[in-house]
Amino acid sequence: MATTVDRRNSATAFTTTSAPTTRAALPSELAFCGDGPRNDWDSIIDELLRMRELQDDWDGEGSVAPEKALVDDVTSYTYWRKKENELAPARVIATVNGTICLEWTINGLFIEYEFVEPDRVEVRHMRLKSN
Numbered sequence: 001m002a003t004t005v006d007r008r009n010s011a012t013a014f015t016t017t018s019a020p021t022t023r024a025a026l027p028s029e030l031a032f033c034g035d036g037p038r039n040d041w042d043s044i045i046d047e048l049l050r051m052r053e054l055q056d057d058w059d060g061e062g063s064v065a066p067e068k069a070l071v072d073d074v075t076s077y078t079y080w081r082k083k084e085n086e087l088a089p090a091r092v093i094a095t096v097n098g099t100i101c102l103e104w105t106i107n108g109l110f111i112e113y114e115f116v117e118p119d120r121v122e123v124r125h126m127r128l129k130s131n
Contacts, residue, residue, distance in 0.1 A: 041082035044092045044102070048075045051094050064098035073118040074100045089113075 052072075054065040074092075082088070089102040095114070104111040105128070114122045 040088040041078055044088055045075060045078055045082075047092050048078065048100070051092075051100065054094060058094070059096070061096070063094075063096040066094055066098050066100050069118050070098070070100060070115060074102070074115045077115075078102075 048071055051066055052068055052075075056065050057063065058065050087104065087106070089104050091103050093101050093103070095101060100115045102113045102115075108128045110126050110128055112124045114124070116122055
């Protein structure tokens, strides 16, 4: 499921392109069962600071570097979530098209926040298969 979140003006609006208006669960709203470190925001922030220095073709395959304004927005978001003592994501990645993703796996649920431009994030989540 994909959800678009608009974070401008301190308001959060959840909309989806394929279904009626919905609200995606925030990682902080899900029970934590030891799927990773609870407060490892510092390593996420360090990685974001490294991303700020990326240039186009950073991977040698033509990938677009995230704009500094986008990196700054995601960094600001991570500082806010850290201050709120929220569950840190398992990883942060720069994508080939210049976006930044934060990813969590919590209780068999995969959650991805893809920051596509300052003040705009797309949220995807799916239940992982259990054996």
